[in-house]
Amino acid sequence: MRFKDGAEFYTVEQLSPRREKTPEGFLLCKDVPISRVGEFDYTPLETGIAGKGGKVVMSRSEAELFKPETMASFEGKPVVIGHGQFADPDNWRKISIGHVQNVRRGEGDQSSLLLADLFLQDAEGIRLVEEGLLTEVSCGYDAKSIDDGNGRGHQEGIVGNHLALVEKARCGEICKIGDGFMKPKSWKNALRRFFKDGDEEGFNECLDSVEANPVGDDGQGEPAPAPTAEERLDAIEKSVAALTEKVTAMEKPTADEEPPEPQEGAEGNEGGEADPDAEIVADEEVEQVMADADELAPGIAKPQGDGEGGKFTRGLVGRIKRNALKLSGNKTFGDSATLDGQALDVAFKAAVLLARSKNNPTARGFGDGGQQTPARPSNSELTTKYKTFWEGK
Known part of the structure; x- marks a missing residue:
């Protein structure tokens, strides 16, 4: 610490x-x-x-x-x-x-x-x-x-x-929250997410960001010769194959596969990991999701909790978000039925923000990330306008 x-x-x-x-x-x-x-x-x-x-x-x-x-x-x-x-x-x-x-x-x-x-x-x-x-x-x-x-x-x-x-700043990637490096855990999580989402570009960028330093007995002497293109490609292929094997082992069984038998004394899937959809969601988060869902699709019904003691599970909260997106008619993020995990969370939050912006007329100014709406009068302009109005009375 x-x-x-x-x-x-x-x-x-x-x-x-x-x-x-x-x-x-x-x-x-x-x-x-x-x-x-x-x-x-x-x-x-x-x-x-x-x-x-x-x-x-x-x-x-x-x-x-x-x-x-x-x-x-x-x-x-x-x-x-x-x-x-x-x-x-x-x-x-x-x-x-x-x-x-x-x-x-x-x-x-x-x-x-x-x-x-x-x-x-x-x-x-x-x-x-x-x-x-x-x-x-x-x-x-x-x-x-x-x-x-x-x-x-x-x-x-x-x-x-x-x-x-x-997502895209007008002044380019230079206007960006810097990092400097990824911790090993974050790096692994990013690779898993890119692989699972089929994001080949993100997967490759994450691999390229890792710096490999040769290690010698004492760091002295002649530097090791640079690897050939074939050697580098072979090393990358082996690394990707190993990562693929690990990530595949983490995936849920498909519909054609038999789910693994739970171990005695363990909950959820093999290895003692609980089903993420069965996770109980805190009441505060549920209330926030319902408030956002009602803002996105006014009048949306609140279902009964499907977890122990009437609590809401992560799977049910996801269904609420998908239903709100569907009822809102927002197609910006594609078919809501196909969204899950982080993609669903981001699409839902973004759709709520879009709904708010439509319900609240905005002042025109400059936004370096996108187009703004027409400007409202300044305070001095309003003062002049009101003064002219009352002088004519």
Whole structure:
């Protein structure tokens, strides 16, 4: 266990060079690039500027991005999942999964980047980051668009509103929650997930991220000759074969196979591991799922618990999520009947967030991860509008 005195946050576990955890399980993500200097493609709808070829090239200068007012405007702002809506006191509790802090300009080769530390406190948000499902980040902010002509413009008066976890950030993979390395357990879990999901690209990327260091008797003498391409391929094939064998052994029997006989004194499948669908779900989680399901499909019926003492099992909770997705008519994530595990969890949560964004008209600003809706009037504009109205009475 690692203790740190004098740190801004008290953490007891370092997951990687840039990720730490508090005793409660909150996640601290350090040195995250949240924006950068440069040019970005937007639509005419987002900027209010006539485009060229259906797009507007907007530039963000050092002078604007690193203004003290700009950086200060992002301090303490909420971290959210996606750019569903701009944050305000009415919706903050629903959408926030943490907050932004320690906003500053990068140094050296990061001098064109705006860096910040993220403090994540929501279990779902932490899971999405730790499992690598959402690690790119995108600023949501208000700014004045200046038309430079010929489909180009620049931004002034940037005021931060939130920071969103997104699949693809507009400023590219550079705006991403860093890791540095995977712990062996996380690496193995990632390989198993990629293999089970049939994600060949993710599986190969995970293998490529592992650094192999040759070990000698004393580390002295001539370095070992580099392996040939055939030797490397053979080694990789053997590693993949071994991993495949292990993962296959972990899989449930198919419908054509006889399930293994349970060992005396053990519950569930062979090896004493319980059936994940039979796991009892905490009442708090069930209530949250039902609340989200009702938001996604209003009036959805709450079934009776199928576990001991009327409790809900993991399998039943999954069926509730699939049913809510089906009743909502949301086809964004494919056929809900085919979703399971993490894919179902992410699709359900994302569908709920989409439903909320449709029910809550949003203010137009800039979201570096996607298109925003038309802007609401500023406070000064509203004041002028009301003053004009009453003067005419």
